[in-house]
Amino acid sequence: MTTAHAITAAAIANCLGTDGRTVLDRGFAGDDAMSPAGAFGEFPFATVLGVMPGISARRGLRAADGVPDHELDCTPTRLAMAALPSVRQLRPAVRAAVDRWGARRVAYVFASSTGGLDETERALAPDPRLPLASTGYRYIDHGIDATSQAIARHLGVEGVCTAISTACSSSFHALASALRLIDRGLADAAVVGSADSLCRTTVFGFHSLGLTAPTATRPFARDRAGITLGEGSAYALVERDTPDTRRRALVRIAGIGAASDAFHHTSPHPEGLGGQLCMRQALERAGLSPDAIDCVSAHGTGTKLNDAAEAAAVRQVFGRRVPLTATKSLTGHTLGSAGMTALVLAIESLRRQAIPATLRARPHDEALGVDVVDRLTAAELRHVLVNAFGFGGSNVSVVVSRPDMVRS
Amino acid sequence: MTAAPCPGVIGSVPIWKAAFFSTSHASARDVLAGRERPFTPPAYGLLVGRARRFTSLVTQMHIEVCGALQPEAQRAPAVFATCHGEIQTCERLIADFRDTSMVSSARFALSVHNTPSGVYSVATGSTAPTMTVTGANAVAAGWLEAALIALEAERPVLLSIADEPVPPVFCGPSEPAGFAAGFLVGAAPGAAGPAPGCVAELAIAPCGEQPEPDPSIDPLRGMARAADAWAHGTPVTIALGAIQPGAMLELRLRPAGPRAPGEARA
Numbered sequence: 001m002t003t004a005h006a007i008t009a010a011a012i013a014n015c016l017g018t019d020g021r022t023v024l025d026r027g028f029a030g031d032d033a034m035s036p037a038g039a040f041g042e043f044p045f046a047t048v049l050g051v052m053p054g055i056s057a058r059r060g061l062r063a064a065d066g067v068p069d070h071e072l073d074c075t076p077t078r079l080a081m082a083a084l085p086s087v088r089q090l091r092p093a094v095r096a097a098v099d100r101w102g103a104r105r106v107a108y109v110f111a112s113s114t115g116g117l118d119e120t121e122r123a124l125a126p127d128p129r130l131p132l133a134s135t136g137y138r139y140i141d142h143g144i145d146a147t148s149q150a151i152a153r154h155l156g157v158e159g160v161c162t163a164i165s166t167a168c169s170s171s172f173h174a175l176a177s178a179l180r181l182i183d184r185g186l187a188d189a190a191v192v193g194s195a196d197s198l199c200r201t202t203v204f205g206f207h208s209l210g211l212t213a214p215t216a217t218r219p220f221a222r223d224r225a226g227i228t229l230g231e232g233s234a235y236a237l238v239e240r241d242t243p244d245t246r247r248r249a250l251v252r253i254a255g256i257g258a259a260s261d262a263f264h265h266t267s268p269h270p271e272g273l274g275g276q277l278c279m280r281q282a283l284e285r286a287g288l289s290p291d292a293i294d295c296v297s298a299h300g301t302g303t304k305l306n307d308a309a310e311a312a313a314v315r316q317v318f319g320r321r322v323p324l325t326a327t328k329s330l331t332g333h334t335l336g337s338a339g340m341t342a343l344v345l346a347i348e349s350l351r352r353q354a355i356p357a358t359l360r361a362r363p364h365d366e367a368l369g370v371d372v373v374d375r376l377t378a379a380e381l382r383h384v385l386v387n388a389f390g391f392g393g394s395n396v397s398v399v400v401s402r403p404d405m406v407r408s
Numbered sequence: 409m410t411a412a413p414c415p416g417v418i419g420s421v422p423i424w425k426a427a428f429f430s431t432s433h434a435s436a437r438d439v440l441a442g443r444e445r446p447f448t449p450p451a452y453g454l455l456v457g458r459a460r461r462f463t464s465l466v467t468q469m470h471i472e473v474c475g476a477l478q479p480e481a482q483r484a485p486a487v488f489a490t491c492h493g494e495i496q497t498c499e500r501l502i503a504d505f506r507d508t509s510m511v512s513s514a515r516f517a518l519s520v521h522n523t524p525s526g527v528y529s530v531a532t533g534s535t536a537p538t539m540t541v542t543g544a545n546a547v548a549a550g551w552l553e554a555a556l557i558a559l560e561a562e563r564p565v566l567l568s569i570a571d572e573p574v575p576p577v578f579c580g581p582s583e584p585a586g587f588a589a590g591f592l593v594g595a596a597p598g599a600a601g602p603a604p605g606c607v608a609e610l611a612i613a614p615c616g617e618q619p620e621p622d623p624s625i626d627p628l629r630g631m632a633r634a635a636d637a638w639a640h641g642t643p644v645t646i647a648l649g650a651i652q653p654g655a656m657l658e659l660r661l662r663p664a665g666p667r668a669p670g671e672a673r674a
Contacts, residue, residue, distance in 0.1 A: 044509070107652075113520060121502060137579070139578045142498075145543040160552070160651050161545075163549070164541055164542070165540055166521070166538075180557065184560075186418065200505070206516075209517060259536070260534065260536060260538055261535070263530065265523070265527065265530065266517045274535060277535055391522065392525055392526020392538070393529060394525070
């Protein structure tokens with residue numbers, strides 16, 4: 001059993017809104033926040049997107065959305081703008097953690113899949129023959145670094161600072177990395193941040209793989225047709241397990257498991273082998289049996305193969321119809337931020353003692369043999385398992401528990 | 409509560425095996441001696457048939473050194489580190505899109521930073537976890553991550569570090585050589601495994617505030633020194649890169665066991 005460190009603060013922003021309370025209230029109300037693709041750009045195929053309200057790189061978020069320009073000392077890329085609302089939400093808690101532990105004892109682990117690709121795309125668009133520097137483009141903005149380091153400076157954290165990119169499981173690998181830093185004594189607290197923003201290459205790319213849905217995603221529905229891409233950010237402040245942090249904890253991280261499919265780079269193992277392995281490992285590390293899990297927050301992308309593989313894995317691990325929800329129906333698929341996005345919603349589930357609805361899941365695909373929660377459902381929730389799976393067959397599961405449900 | 413600052417020494421892990429590849433140098437020692445060769449691609453023999461198609465230079469180089477660490481590294485958790493990721497694939501992806509308004513599905517699928525780790529796990533059938541660290545301090549972060557996993561798990565850990573040259577259109581760093589270095593670190597890979605070549609000690613050392621990258625930190629030369637030190641049992645300290653403001657991660661290698669300094673490994 002691993003030490004169950006505490007998540008003492010969390011933040012989230014995506015198509016549902018740029019302040020945490022709005023996102024959570026709308027999410028648990030089952031608001032449909034998906035936009036026509038035209039809200040982001042023109043595409044020669046039908047698709048919808050989860051566009052963050054007011055986001056526009058260079059101009060920053062509109063004042064009406066409460067986020068001023070140039071709050072971070074980096075280029076206001078779309079990635080930075082996707083991260084900023086969550087950074088603002090988490091800032092008071094991080095600054096208190098800095099006061100509590102010392103700036104050099106607070107680490108920052110950032111996760112993103114797409115990084116600053118949008119910035120590179122737009123720099124290339126006007127005249128591809130020009131060197132990018134002549135457009136004002138900086139190579140550093142293509143990657144994750146510039147945003148990550150600017151956020152760390154903004155938050156005043158001076159601990160170990162790293163960036164992780166494992167496609168759609170990125171943010172859970174970042175969480176695992178942060179826990180290792182705390183376990184090994186390199187930090188007492190860690191800001192785990194994740195952000196990804198929409199870009200045309202991603203939308204066209206997922207479409208080229210036949211993975212985007214023409215209408216809003218319908219995870220685990222019989223006639224599901226694919227992913228709705230989204231953008232946003234999700235953050236958590238993780239603090240070392242102590243009597244004080246136990247008192248302040250929103251949840252405790254009971255266990256994390258990771259495994260590879262070793263099957264195909266973009267298609268899941270048909271039986272969800274990697275998913276099975278990482279869910280079992282997360283349960284083992286949490287010291288919990290599958291029966292103790294009250295809800296699974298699925299990766300649930302809404303593609304035929306992904307949902308079938310994940311359902312197979314859930315059936316194998318749990319051996320019963322555990323309540324399962326797919327929050328990408330609310331937020332869209334936020335790629336490198338997907339895991340933490342679902343985790344913040346799981347934290348709220350444990351607080352509200354309610355499971356958010358999987359939108360548009362009817363008619364259910366009964367052949368999958370899973371119990372999809374398709375309306376807001378009150379339930380006694382003690383432990384929730386959250387999945388994040390990605391390209392490369394990279395799978396991570398996290399068990400989060402109500403603070404009073406973890407033995408110390 | 410006021411906590412102690414970060415510890416100097418994070419921990420020590422044995423290095424059981426090391427491998428090095430450079431497109432412009434025949435060996436790690438040639439890097440250190442400044443002896444170059446014409447561009448030479450890796451053989452990346454772990455990949456066969458269709459798996460070889462569309463792979464980028466950085467993936468091929470990762471696979472090259474991962475292959476050299478087999479069979480001991482099989483089923484080991486793996487950490488992949490890359491500053492630039494699939495930057496050449498990214499350039500082609502955007503150029504194709506610009507020119508044809510289409511995106512190749514194969515190229516898109518292989519454009520993510522963790523492409524090499526995914527390709528590696530499929531090629532070896534290993535379901536062990538893999539992760540990918542990136543950014544300017546990826547070499548330091550990769551060593552740190554691998555050491556922490558090795559210290560946590562009672563299994564060897566594969567660390568693979570690679571970067572390909574950034575295409576000129578990005579106006580990024582001009583690194584002419586592509587290189588990769590692989591290390592099998594941590595718990596013993598089994599009774600039949602090799603003897604450890606050296607012990608790696610990771611330490612956080614103050615380096616002052618440096619707004620610009622430290623020119624003394626050169627991933628190609630640094631990893632060539634590490635691979636060479638492993639092969640020849642020579643002690644060496646290598647600055648891996650910034651790991652937090654004002655502090656860098658140092659890799660201190662010393663020979664393991666009774667081999668005399670300077671004695672080459674077979």
